[in-house]
Amino acid sequence: MNDTPQPPSVDPKMVRYLRTLVTVLTGVMILGFLVIVALFVTKFSGASGPALPEEITLPDGTTPTAFTRADGWYAIVTDADTILIFDETTGELRQTIDVTAD
Known part of the structure; x- marks a missing residue:
């Protein structure tokens, strides 16, 4: 009597498909990270x-x-x-405003 369940058979095409999906996702994530770093560098380098x-x-x-x-x-x-x-160009005082509380 054999009561141990047998693991389901693995389809090699499905494994290859999943491996390709994981590889593509990894590449897209690395590319996205590089784009974000490049945007930060270009945005803040000349600020x-x-x-x-x-x-x-x-x-x-x-x-x-x-x-x-x-x-x-x-x-x-x-x-x-x-x-x-x-005044921005001359630096002279244009106006004085007193702030009062209501």
Whole structure:
């Protein structure tokens, strides 16, 4: 009496097909990884950031807390709740805005 189950027979064509699928998937994953690395290198290699002024002269007694830049001007937010808007080319103070809480 033989009670041990026999393993199913393996089809060689199916094994070859699965081996080909795994090989193709591995190649696609490696190629995708290389494309992602290339995109990161090209994106971040020449990133120099926005052009910032060399020097900013603030009124006496002010401490900057934030900086923002737009086309033709930049602004400094101070710890005294004021926004100082400067001309980008000359560096002169254009406008002072007092921020008040509601």
